[in-house]
Amino acid sequence: MSIFSKRLKEARTAAGLSQERLGIESGIDPASASARMNQYENNKHTPNSLTIIQIAAALDVPPAYFYSVDDEEARMLLLFYRLDSPGKKQILTLAVELHGQTKFPNI
Template sequence: MSIFSKRLKEARTAAGLSQERLGIEAGIDPASASARMNQYENNEHVPNSLTIIQIAAALNVPPAYFYCVDEDEARMLLLFFRLDMPGKKRILALAIELHDTVHTAR
């Protein structure tokens, strides 16, 4: 199973959507939505970049989430993506501070 297929299934399951419902919400023709999502989750086909963006929007995840190999990185990406702008700015400031602290301590 590819990382894309794994993340897609995880995100769909977490959202409580069927393959068909996700496909329809992502703009895939209802007649083929279930089959296409099944093929993506089973690594039989890879969607094009526009379809990935639409799937990500339907799942409320950033497209990059589908490619995170590291579990902690995937979780951080989701958490950051779902923050409002003040929260994102705060996290970025903390990350910069931590980065600078670690690199000056060396």
């Protein structure tokens, strides 16, 4: 199972959605929604980037969540994504302090 397939199934299950319902809410044709989501979860096909963005929106997760290999990082992505703007700023400030830098690192 790929990390994408694993995270997709985790997020869908946590949201309490069936494969069909998630597919429909992601903009997939209702006639093929269940089959396509099943193929994605079973690593038989990989959705294109637009479909990934639509699935992420339907699940209220950041698209990057689907690719995080580390479980703690994936959890942080979810928590950060769901914070309001002031909360995100607080977390970024704390992360910079913990990292020991006085300004945001350039990447």
